[in-house]
Amino acid sequence: KAGVTQTPRYLIKTRGQQVTLSCSPISGHRSVSWYQQTPGQGLQFLFEYFSETQRNKGNFPGRFSGRQFSNSRSEMNVSTLELGDSALYLCASRLGTSDNEQFFGPGTRLTVL
């Protein structure tokens, strides 16, 4: 069974632009979570989607948004990019919201210049 896939793996953007990252969960998994990883703040929860509905949201500004499609694939969008948005963005999937084990993708490395 294929693992969690994320595209693209690397992105370079400039301040003020917007970006969309994509995540395809493991087949059959309906829950997708997003995390931001930076050297200063570590791993921080962004949001989780289940059945196309956002179930939980971390403490990030409204510039960070996401959505989930009927096939469970998820996208996250960051608008008006800032230098501090440079990070590794990790996606994780699990079967359902009652399952405690999350499976992580390889991440998308976003660099904002």
Added chain:
Amino acid sequence: AQSVTQLGSHVSVSEGALVLLRCNYSSSVPPYLFWYVQYPNQGLQLLLKYTSAATLVKGINGFEAEFKKSETSFHLTKPSAHMSDAAEYFCAVNYQGAQKLVFGQGTRLTINP
């Protein structure tokens, strides 16, 4: 608030020596606990998890961890370090019914030949 503390941002051991990575959590109820490993430019891989069954948990690659409620700890150990163990290790907690993982700051493990 949920929190996880990993003592020591960097740990260095010799090949063949004992590996001990420390993790303490804050909670008034038993949580689910996890150890993840991250190799350079990769996502997170689950090493092991505690979900209120046996307090001594065995994981992949020879790692194990013991849940000690009285000490609110979940330290990760491996009897004999191997060069391939060099990576960053994250302890994480997921409280029952919660929808997100809360991570420690990570411990970078270096293996000296």
